Amino acid sequence: MVKLNKVDHEIIEILKRIFLTRNVHPLYSDDNLRVWMIRAFFLVSVAGLLVRITAMLSGKVISTEMSAGINMPIAIFFGILFLHINNESENASLIVFILTWLSIVIGLYV
DSSP: OOOOOHHHHHHHHHHHHHHHOOOOOTTTOHHHHHHHHHHHHHHHHHHHHHHHHHHHHTTOOOOHHHHHHHHHHHHHHHHHHHHHHHHHOSSOOHHHHHHHHHHHHHHHHO
8 A cells, every 4th residue: 555645645635625625605715716616627527427428328429529528627627626736735746646647547538
């Protein structure tokens, strides 16, 4: 198992703040707006993936326009997430590299 260092724990805390904080009002501060945007693009990405999975299971052909429309929110979500993590954290870590790899694989092969 991979041993997490101090920076990895810091990134886990940032992710907990993003996804587990309640009552985020985007107009109160810029930080709240970033958290709200990350959550919004996450939900749009999940909805797009559900549409893609449903279309594939029903046997429908996914056009390139539909594929691009589904992949765009995923790319924006990971881009904003990485910018926020890099803004909040001071050093690079193993988790950032894994998340970067995951976003590249999803963007290329899904």
